[in-house]
Amino acid sequence: MLAEKYQERIEKIFAKYPDKRSAIMPLLYVAQEAYGWISPEAINEVAALCQIDPTQVKSIAGFYTMFRETPKGKYWLQVCNDLPCALRGADQFYQELLDYLGIKDGETTADGVFTVEHVMCLAACDKAPMLQCNFHFHENLTMETMKALIEQWRAEAKAAQGK
Amino acid sequence: MTDTVRLIIDGVVHQVPKGANLVDAAKMVGNDIPVFCYHPKLAPVGMCRMCLVELGQAGIDKDTGAFQLDDKGQPAIRWQPRLATACTTVVTDGMAIKTTTPQVTEARDDIVEFLLTSHPLDCPVCDKGGECPLQNLTMRHGPGESRFLYEEKQHLAKHYPLGDLIYLDRERCIQCARCTRFQEELVGDAVLAFHERGRRLQIVTTSNPPFDTYFSGNTTDICPVGALTTADFRFGARPWELTGVPSICPHCPVGCNVSASTRLDRESGGKIVVKRIMPRQNESVNEIWICDKGRFGHHHSRHGERLTQPLIRQGGKLVPATWDQALALIAEKISAADGDVGAIAGGMVSNEDLWELRQVVENAHGGKDHKSLGVYPYRLSGAEWVAKVGLSKGSNFGQMGKGTTIVVIASDLSEEAPIWYLRVKNAADRGAHLITLNARPTELDRFAKSKLKISYGGEIAALKSLTEKPEVKDAANVVIFVGGEGLDRAGHATLMQGAASVLTSTGHAGKVNNGLIGVWAGANTQGAFDLGYSSEATESLLNKRPAVLILADADIVAEDAANVSLLAHREGKFTVVSEMFLTATAAQADVVLPRQSFVERDGTVTSGERRVQRFYTAQTPLDGPRPDWKVFAEINRLRTGSKPKLSAAAVMKEITEKIAAYKGLTYAELGKVNKQFPDVGGDDPYYGGTAYENKGGLGVQWPTEADQGKVPSVSMPAVGKARKLESGELLIVPIVELFDRKPAFAASAPLLHSHVPAPYVVLNSGDAKTLNLVDGDKAILSSGGVEGEYTVRVDAAVPAQTALVARNLNLKSPTPAVPMVGSIRKVEVVASHV
Numbered sequence: 001m002l003a004e005k006y007q008e009r010i011e012k013i014f015a016k017y018p019d020k021r022s023a024i025m026p027l028l029y030v031a032q033e034a035y036g037w038i039s040p041e042a043i044n045e046v047a048a049l050c051q052i053d054p055t056q057v058k059s060i061a062g063f064y065t066m067f068r069e070t071p072k073g074k075y076w077l078q079v080c081n082d083l084p085c086a087l088r089g090a091d092q093f094y095q096e097l098l099d100y101l102g103i104k105d106g107e108t109t110a111d112g113v114f115t116v117e118h119v120m121c122l123a124a125c126d127k128a129p130m131l132q133c134n135f136h137f138h139e140n141l142t143m144e145t146m147k148a149l150i151e152q153w154r155a156e157a158k159a160a161q162g163k
Numbered sequence: 164m165t166d167t168v169r170l171i172i173d174g175v176v177h178q179v180p181k182g183a184n185l186v187d188a189a190k191m192v193g194n195d196i197p198v199f200c201y202h203p204k205l206a207p208v209g210m211c212r213m214c215l216v217e218l219g220q221a222g223i224d225k226d227t228g229a230f231q232l233d234d235k236g237q238p239a240i241r242w243q244p245r246l247a248t249a250c251t252t253v254v255t256d257g258m259a260i261k262t263t264t265p266q267v268t269e270a271r272d273d274i275v276e277f278l279l280t281s282h283p284l285d286c287p288v289c290d291k292g293g294e295c296p297l298q299n300l301t302m303r304h305g306p307g308e309s310r311f312l313y314e315e316k317q318h319l320a321k322h323y324p325l326g327d328l329i330y331l332d333r334e335r336c337i338q339c340a341r342c343t344r345f346q347e348e349l350v351g352d353a354v355l356a357f358h359e360r361g362r363r364l365q366i367v368t369t370s371n372p373p374f375d376t377y378f379s380g381n382t383t384d385i386c387p388v389g390a391l392t393t394a395d396f397r398f399g400a401r402p403w404e405l406t407g408v409p410s411i412c413p414h415c416p417v418g419c420n421v422s423a424s425t426r427l428d429r430e431s432g433g434k435i436v437v438k439r440i441m442p443r444q445n446e447s448v449n450e451i452w453i454c455d456k457g458r459f460g461h462h463h464s465r466h467g468e469r470l471t472q473p474l475i476r477q478g479g480k481l482v483p484a485t486w487d488q489a490l491a492l493i494a495e496k497i498s499a500a501d502g503d504v505g506a507i508a509g510g511m512v513s514n515e516d517l518w519e520l521r522q523v524v525e526n527a528h529g530g531k532d533h534k535s536l537g538v539y540p541y542r543l544s545g546a547e548w549v550a551k552v553g554l555s556k557g558s559n560f561g562q563m564g565k566g567t568t569i570v571v572i573a574s575d576l577s578e579e580a581p582i583w584y585l586r587v588k589n590a591a592d593r594g595a596h597l598i599t600l601n602a603r604p605t606e607l608d609r610f611a612k613s614k615l616k617i618s619y620g621g622e623i624a625a626l627k628s629l630t631e632k633p634e635v636k637d638a639a640n641v642v643i644f645v646g647g648e649g650l651d652r653a654g655h656a657t658l659m660q661g662a663a664s665v666l667t668s669t670g671h672a673g674k675v676n677n678g679l680i681g682v683w684a685g686a687n688t689q690g691a692f693d694l695g696y697s698s699e700a701t702e703s704l705l706n707k708r709p710a711v712l713i714l715a716d717a718d719i720v721a722e723d724a725a726n727v728s729l730l731a732h733r734e735g736k737f738t739v740v741s742e743m744f745l746t747a748t749a750a751q752a753d754v755v756l757p758r759q760s761f762v763e764r765d766g767t768v769t770s771g772e773r774r775v776q777r778f779y780t781a782q783t784p785l786d787g788p789r790p791d792w793k794v795f796a797e798i799n800r801l802r803t804g805s806k807p808k809l810s811a812a813a814v815m816k817e818i819t820e821k822i823a824a825y826k827g828l829t830y831a832e833l834g835k836v837n838k839q840f841p842d843v844g845g846d847d848p849y850y851g852g853t854a855y856e857n858k859g860g861l862g863v864q865w866p867t868e869a870d871q872g873k874v875p876s877v878s879m880p881a882v883g884k885a886r887k888l889e890s891g892e893l894l895i896v897p898i899v900e901l902f903d904r905k906p907a908f909a910a911s912a913p914l915l916h917s918h919v920p921a922p923y924v925v926l927n928s929g930d931a932k933t934l935n936l937v938d939g940d941k942a943i944l945s946s947g948g949v950e951g952e953y954t955v956r957v958d959a960a961v962p963a964q965t966a967l968v969a970r971n972l973n974l975k976s977p978t979p980a981v982p983m984v985g986s987i988r989k990v991e992v993v994a995s996h997v
Contacts, residue, residue: 043369052353058369059356 002045006030010049020050024060028067037068065119066135073108073115074160075153078132081118084125093129094118096143100150113157114150169230171221171238171259176230185249185260186214187841194262195847197271197300199278199387200339201250202850203841204451205348209251211278211339213300215270217261218247230257246270268304275304281317281362282388283334291389293402297337299848317362325355326374327917328394328455329383331366336390338364342382349452351588351610352376366390375918377581377901380458384442384451387849395459395914396439400426408781409443409859411768412457413511413761414908416683417582418770419449419457420857423762423781434783437461437762444855445862446839447559448774451855454581455915456901456908463760463911464782469743470757471787481745481755489754490794493711494801496737496753500710502528505535507701509716510685511907513766514775514825515814516791517687517694520715523795526803527711535709537701538691539717540684542981543647544699545659546692550824551875552663553867554642554678554772560586563676564593566639570629570665571599573622573658574646574682577606578901580771583644583682596634600625602649602896603967604960618962619649619896619982624882626661630668641671646682649896651981652698657880664877673869683771690769693824693865705729713739715791716758720747721905721971723980724949727751741791744906757788760907764790766811767833769865775825776862777833824865834860888984893930893966895946895985897978903971922973924953924966924987931957936989944968946985949977 003010013026027049031042038061047054061067068076079097081090098116101109108115124130127139138149167178170185172194179188184207186196200211219242222231230238240259246267249260261267279301286292319333340357343366347353354370368374383391405424412419420443428436440461442453463469473489474481497504504527506520524535560583563569569587576584584607591597591610599611600622608614612634617625629635643662647655662679663672671677683689704712705719708729719726730738730751740752749755763784769775792814796807808814812830819825836857844856868875888894902908902919909919924944926936936942940955944966951973961967966987968978979985 040369044371054369054371055354055356055367058367059358062358062367063360 002027002031002034002042003049005034021052021056024050024052024057025064028057028061032067036074037071039071073113074157075114075133077114077116078119078122079116080120080122080124080128080130080132082121082125084121085128085130088125088128090129093141093143093146097146100143100147111154111157113154168254168256168258169221170254171240171257173261173263174237176238179254181254183254185216185252185254185258188254189249189260189262190842190847191840195849196249196262197304198250198849199296199300199337200341202341202385203843204385205341205344207248207250208340208344209248211274211337212248213271213274214249215246215274216249216267217264218243218252219259219261220255221257221259223257271300272304272306275301276306276310278337279305279309280311281334282337283332285335286389288398289335289389290392290397290399291335291386291402294851295389296387296849303848319365324373324394325366325368325391326372326379328459328914329374329379330392330394330397332390332392333365335388336366337388338366339387341385341387342366342391345378345382345385346376348592349585349589350376350378351592355382377454377456377577378452378585380455381442381452384855393439393458395912400424400428400438405438407441407443407856407858408762409777409779409857410440410762410781411686411776411778412440412453413686413768414456414460415580416686416688416771417449417580418686418768418772418774418776418862419453419582420445420776420859420862421453421457422855422859423461425781431465435781436465437782442855443859444839444844444857446561447861447864448770448772448776449582450561450586451843452582452585454901456581456912459914460908460911461762462913463743463907464762466744466910468745468910469760469785469788470745470749470755471785472757474749474752474755476753481750481752486789486794489756490797490801493739493754494798496711497523497527497798498802500527500737502531502533503710504528504713505537505700505704505709505711506713506715507537507539507541507704507717507719508691508696509539509714509718510683510688511761511768512687512691512715512791513768513778513811514687514690514694514818515766515811516715516795517691517696518814518818519792519795519799519808520713521695522805523713523798523802526799534697534700534703536696537704538685538688538696538698539701539714539719540722540980541698541701541705542650542652542655543681543683543688544652544656544697545645545681546689546697548659548663548877549679549681549689549692549773549867551868551873552666552672552679552877553869554680555673555675556773556864556866556870558642558676558678558772560590563590563595563640563642565595567595567676568634568638568641569595569597570635570641570643570662571597571601571605571607572626572643572645572662573601573648573650574644575601575605575607575648575899576644576646576682579646579682579899581901583680583771587644596638598629598632598634602962602965603958618885619894619965620883620886622650622654622658623661623880626658626665627879627882630665630879635665636669638669638671640674640676641666641669642676642678642680644680644682648898649982652702654883656698657883660877660880663875664879667874667877668879672874673867673872678867678869680771686770687768689771689773690767690775693769693773694818694822708736710735711737711739713741714748714752715741718742718746718748718906720751721977724977725947725980741794742906743788744910746906756794758794759784759788759790763788764811766790766792767815767828767830770862772864773867774862774864775828775833777830777860779859828863828865833862836861888964891986892984893964893987894982895944895966895968895979896982897970897980898967900969900972903969904973905971920969920972922951922953922969923956924968925956925958925961926966926987927961927963928957928959929963930965931955934987934989936987941990941992942987943990944985944987946979946983949979951975951978952990
């Protein structure tokens with residue numbers, strides 16, 4: 001339960017707003033962190049915290065692309081291949097990344113570690129190819145640096161699983 | 164003319180109301196700007212872009228106020244470079260629009276073409292086909308041929324249940340958000356919302372229960388496509404086969420104007436039957452809304468268990484008889500009773516029926532003064548205060564807002580009269596000061612500026628404190644709803660007096676948008692009071708039952724178990740029951756008369772706002788049942804040789820001559836219709852065609868004494884002694900649940916059966932703990948010698964030592980009619996190995 005587990009954080013969030021319903025989005029991030037995605041239970045919990053209808057929470061979660069409404073890999077890689085990035089080779093980079101992981105656009109690897117998808121502009125055109133992993137930017141990538149990151153994340157995921 | 168401004172439409176200057184948006188303003192002067200997302204009852208959002216117009220502003224001479232003219236002598240207009248949405252633009256003086264230019268037409272054509280890119284165009288099998296705004300506007304603006312590739316069309320769910328009453332066809336939805344905005348803005352229950360965005364935008368609900376509000380059916384009316392349909396009417400008929408017959412909803416005192424869509428039906432043996440009930444516009448009563456009880460509760464008129472023959476008790480059994488036999492027997496028994504005759508009428512007995520029944524009883528009494536005309540249920544009283552300071556003639560909740568204070572006491576309007584709830588809620592949204600005074604939380608509390616928690620029995624004291632409140636004392640208008648929760652008849656009469664006292668002492672009587680409303684139990688309880696029936700008479704008739712007791716639509720056994728014995732002792736007593744079904748009461752009768760349902764006949768009923776309204780014959784009547792007024796008139800003819808009236812209209816004419824308040828309220832007068840705004844029932848291609856137009860009359864409110872300048876001075880009744888409960892005792896308080904198991908409703912809507920809760924009792928958490936009961940337990944409630952089994956619900960907000968029991972859910976062992984002391988015990992579940 002979010003309310004117990006993150007009580008202090010939730011209280012801090014509520015303190016920032018005049019109305020409880022204003023806190024929907026920060027609370028959805030808390031839920032996403034806790035569950036890895038915005039599950040139906042997460043929707044109900046956030047709705048109860050904000051004292052609004054679950055449907056309204058679902059609507060917000062659905063509108064914004066940074067809320068995951070389906071379970072995703074531990075590392076959620078969003079690669080920008082909009083025009084400026086594509087000009088810097090992002091298209092080719094993206095295809096190579098998919099091939100390296102052996103999945104297609106939007107899919108998750110069999111071990112559940114990586115989900116890869118292409119997204120619209122992330123506002124770092126000058127540093128393409130770039131991607132966002134769990135909302136952190138990784139810029140000026142090449143397949144070499146990318147492979148290193150992937151192996152690092154894979155190892156971290158394995159270590160976390162082993163615990 | 165400060166209230167209007169000049170609007171130039173296609174070169175012609177019109178005067179339109181200030182503050183209106185362009186769509187409404189143009190509509191008022193006969194120019195239909197097409198819309199999809201806009202609806203006059205909802206705030207404009209400008210998201211469908213269908214209402215695009217060329218927009219400009221005429222130059223105005225500051226000194227004279229006249230238009231500056233160009234060299235052709237026409238007003239000089241500066242046009243904006245881009246098209247503007249008319250629904251989101253409020254008219255200002257000198258505003259100019261063009262609605263027929265190629266630029267505008269092309270824009271509208273394009274919008275329709277875009278909407279059709281993924282619309283299934285399955286009009287031939289769509290319930291909306293024939294009354295569909297998208298279909299109509301496609302005929303006007305749509306491309307003859309599609310430029311889009313069929314393979315790229317989206318295929319989505321066609322029968323997605325949003326609840327069990329409303330189905331969504333995702334392919335047909337054009338994302339106008341009328342349904343989501345209706346739920347959010349008007350109902351205040353946002354259980355529908357958009358999900359995703361762009362082309363993937365869809366209507367969803369993740370609420371639990373899903374789309375399940377008392378107003379859900381209305382979304383299907385305002386849906387501009389066939390995306391939302393009711394489970395009741397899906398594939399039921401084509402709109403062009405249907406004839407709209409004006410009627411009045413029989414389920415509660417609001418008196419919603421409805422339209423019964425009828426057709427000659429093959430499945431019904433070629434008879435004319437009602438296929439659906441739609442709202443009929445009456446801006447003073449229900450606007451364009453009805454609740455789901457009214458919408459789906461019409462099937463009882465065609466139910467297989469309807470009584471079709473009179474029944475006479477012979478040898479302890481009710482056996483079929485002819486009308487002649489039954490009526491002759493009744494006439495004989497009345498003659499033999501030597502004036503010991505009384506009648507009790509229920510909630511949906513029309514004014515005409517009541518009048519003829521009154522003649523039966525008065526003739527039996529030889530014209531002498533008597534108190535033998537009762538209403539049922541009889542827990543509510545104080546109608547004389549309504550006659551004195553009732554809601555003033557001409558009042559309209561739709562016009563209430565800032566400056567008006569609305570008080571709701573001892574009533575849960577959302578359950579007892581949903582459309583009053585909706586209109587009060589919306590008045591509160593517009594700025595009205597809502598005060599709720601209840602012993603338990605109610606739905607309206609969410610919108611109340613002050614929620615005054617009272618105890619059962621503390622109502623008068625609470626009212627007294629109101630007179631000192633500035634929100635009441637200094638308000639421009641005050642309306643008070645007086646319900647009867649937690650009160651018996653005398654208690655309610657006193658509370659009505661108290662409310663009348665608040666109104667008169669603060670100077671809020673006899674003015675429009677001021678006055679008192681009794682939240683009566685039935686659709687025509689007000690009419691019964693007007694025609695000389697009273698709760699006091701019912702009480703005395705039940706205390707000392709007369710030799711001949713006539714019960715019309717009064718299921719006294721179902722509502723109060725104590726009445727079984729009253730009817731069962733037959734020695735020298737004779738009971739006549741007029742009912743549609745063999746109810747618990749009818750089963751005890753000596754003669755049962757089958758009565759007609761509201762759709763099989765015409766008549767008038769008087770709403771809780773004292774509006775006398777007509778309903779018309781919609782459906783081919785069943786063979787056998789007759790309208791009550793005809794039956795009672797025939798009894799009179801048999802007894803006195805009087806000539807029966809030939810029509811309900813003639814009976815009403817007699818009422819208008821004998822009852823002062825009803826003077827002049829002939830059928831012709833009640834059938835009059837004035838132009839209403841918003842104009843949604845016309846022949847425009849986007850609101851019209853959904854049976855909204857009122858062609859049956861707006862009804863007439865009869866004036867109170869205060870309306871006629873006779874404001875009485877009313878004293879505040881003394882605060883009574885609080886009820887003392889011994890420890891361990893429980894006060895059993897009957898409450899109202901909208902969907903109940905009354906025969907007329909239970910037979911009516913099998914669709915709603917799953918929405919009717921099992922008999923339940925609500926207890927305070929403390930009491931539940933003491934009694935060792937938890938949520939979901941079964942318990943036996945006993946009061947007044949009657950026991951019944953209920954499911955326990957625990958609610959911390961219920962007052963201590965109180966058990967709330969919903970009426971009419973447990974017809975086998977009825978709940979008490981009025982609050983009384985009782986006890987509760989747990990049903991021990993014996994473990995079994997079945």
